[in-house]
Structures are given as structure tokens and as C-alpha cells.
Amino acid sequence: MIIEVKNLVAGYEQRVLLRNLSFSVPAPAFIAIIGHNGVGKSTLFKAFQQKIPYQGHILIQNQDLRHIAKPTATGILGYLPQKNIVSFPIKVHELVVMGLFRKKKFLENYDATDYAQAAQVVAQLQLSDLLDHDFTTLSGGEQQLIWLAQLMLQDAHICLLDEPSQQLDVYYKKQVYSLLQDWVLQHQKTVLCITHDLHNLLPLKGYLLNLSKPAPSLEVISPEVVLQNQEYLESHPRRL
Numbered sequence: 001m002i003i004e005v006k007n008l009v010a011g012y013e014q015r016v017l018l019r020n021l022s023f024s025v026p027a028p029a030f031i032a033i034i035g036h037n038g039v040g041k042s043t044l045f046k047a048f049q050q051k052i053p054y055q056g057h058i059l060i061q062n063q064d065l066r067h068i069a070k071p072t073a074t075g076i077l078g079y080l081p082q083k084n085i086v087s088f089p090i091k092v093h094e095l096v097v098m099g100l101f102r103k104k105k106f107l108e109n110y111d112a113t114d115y116a117q118a119a120q121v122v123a124q125l126q127l128s129d130l131l132d133h134d135f136t137t138l139s140g141g142e143q144q145l146i147w148l149a150q151l152m153l154q155d156a157h158i159c160l161l162d163e164p165s166q167q168l169d170v171y172y173k174k175q176v177y178s179l180l181q182d183w184v185l186q187h188q189k190t191v192l193c194i195t196h197d198l199h200n201l202l203p204l205k206g207y208l209l210n211l212s213k214p215a216p217s218l219e220v221i222s223p224e225v226v227l228q229n230q231e232y233l234e235s236h237p238r239r240l
């Protein structure tokens with residue numbers, strides 16, 4: 001079992017957001033996490049990252065995540081936050097190459113092979129023209145794609161992406177979901193992706209987890225299931 005979430009209860013002070021959430025991912029898969037604003041999607045990722053206390057268990061390959069030391073440093077988990085702010089000038093290639101951090105010793109420099117690998121993932125996203133640009137001067141969508149390139153280099157088994165397509169134009173939205181699908185089908189990664197872009201899920205293979213439903217469970221993605229869930233979200237107010 002790649003991921004097993006068992007009776008997860010999590011939230012903040014007086015407010016429980018995730019109530020007895022359970023789901024299992026037996027093989028590499030794409031999982032879209034959907035639901036109204038404020039329902040607890042990012043909170044679920046905080047639990048995966050051990051940033052908040054929770055009841056219940058998150059098992060990764062049958063091991064309790066609480067007892068796995070440094071899951072990011074060991075390539076078990078990779079995470080792309082909703083907002084990732086850089087407030088100092090840095091070239092795009094310097095930022096992307098940092099995705100290789102786990103292959104480097106403390107203070108070891110990146111070499112030409114590392115930069116070539118970084119350039120390759122940036123080329124895959126058709127953004128090679130930005131390699132020498134100052135990251136802070138890029139548009140919001142370009143910055144989001146560059147973070148995605150860095151995450152690709154991390155090569156983690158399980159990737160948590162918090163609204164990776166939020167600021168992207170329609171072309172790149174489609175590209176990004178097709179890339180995430182490739183991570184699963186070609187590279188056997190498991191991708192948990194928070195999104196409000198339900199339309200982009202229509203052609204994908206994988207599952208959907210609607211945290212706005214009273215008892216969320218994994219539903220196999222099909223055009224009918226995506227549309228049913230869209231109608232559900234449109235016709236039900238946010239659960240309090």
C-alpha cells in the first residue's frame with residue numbers, strides 16, 4: 001500500500017475540518033483533492049507534513065509517517081505549496097537546480113551535470129528562454145511553473161501539489177495536468193493534487209477526493225464523476 005490514511009481527524013483549536021477521513025492508495029496514482037474554499041484541503045497536506053497535530057494514522061508503504069525521519073530529505077515526499085515567495089534576486093537555473101538538494105552533501109556545489117539536468121526539466125516545460133532570468137521578475141504563472149520544474153528534479157515518490165495550476169493560462173493548465181499524469185504512468189509516482197480546475201480533470205486517469213462531501217472517499221475519475229462532483233460543489237454550500 002503506497003498511502004493509507006486511517007481515521008484521520010485534524011483541524012485547528014475548536015474547529016475540526018477532517019473528520020475520520022480514511023482512504024487507501026494501493027498503487028501509483030493521480031489523486032485530485034477537491035472541495036470548497038476552507039474545507040481543509042491544505043490542512044490535509046499539513047498533516048502529511050507533520051505540521052499540525054492529528055488523530056489517526058497516515059501510513060506510507062505501511063509505515064506510520066510520524067515515525068519516518070525526514071521524508072522530504074529521503075525522497076519519500078515532495079511538496080509544492082500554494083504560494084512560495086522569494087524576496088531576493090536569483091537566476092531561474094539556480095532555483096531549479098536546488099531540486100537536486102538530496103543528492104548533495106552539505107555545502108557541496110552543483111556541477112555542470114546538475115545544471116544540465118535542471119535545464120532539461122525547464123525545457124520540458126518549454127521555458128528554456130527563462131533560464132537566465134531573475135526569478136523575482138517572472139509572472140506569477142511563470143514562477144509557478146519554475147517551482148514545478150524544481151519539484152520534478154526532486155524526484156520524490158509521493159508529490160503533494162497545492163493548486164499547481166492556479167495562476168496558469170489554459171495552455172499551461174492542460175500541459176501541467178498531462179505532465180502530472182506522466183509522472184504517474186511513466187515514472188510510477190503518486191501525485192496528490194489540490195485543485196479547483198475540475199474541467200482539467202476530465203481526461204485524466206486517477207481518483208478524486210471531494211473533501212466537501214460528508215464522508216469523502218476516492219472516486220475513480222471519469223467525465224460523469226467529475227461533472228457530478230462539480231454539480232455537488234455548485235449546489236451545496238461550504239460545510240461548517
Ligand SMILES: Nc1ncnc2c1ncn2[C@@H]1O[C@H](COP(=O)(O)OP(=O)(O)OP(=O)(O)O)[C@@H](O)[C@H]1O
Nearest residue numbers: 012013017035036037038039040041042043044194
Ligand atoms: N493555523 C491556522 N489556525 C487556525 N485556523 C486555520 C489555520 N490554518 C488554516 N485555518 C483555517 O482552516 C480552514 C481550512 O483551511 P485550508 O487552508 O485547509 O483550506 P482549503 O480547503 O485548502 O481552502 P482553499 O481552497 O481556500 O485553499 C480555513 O477556514 C482556514 O482559515
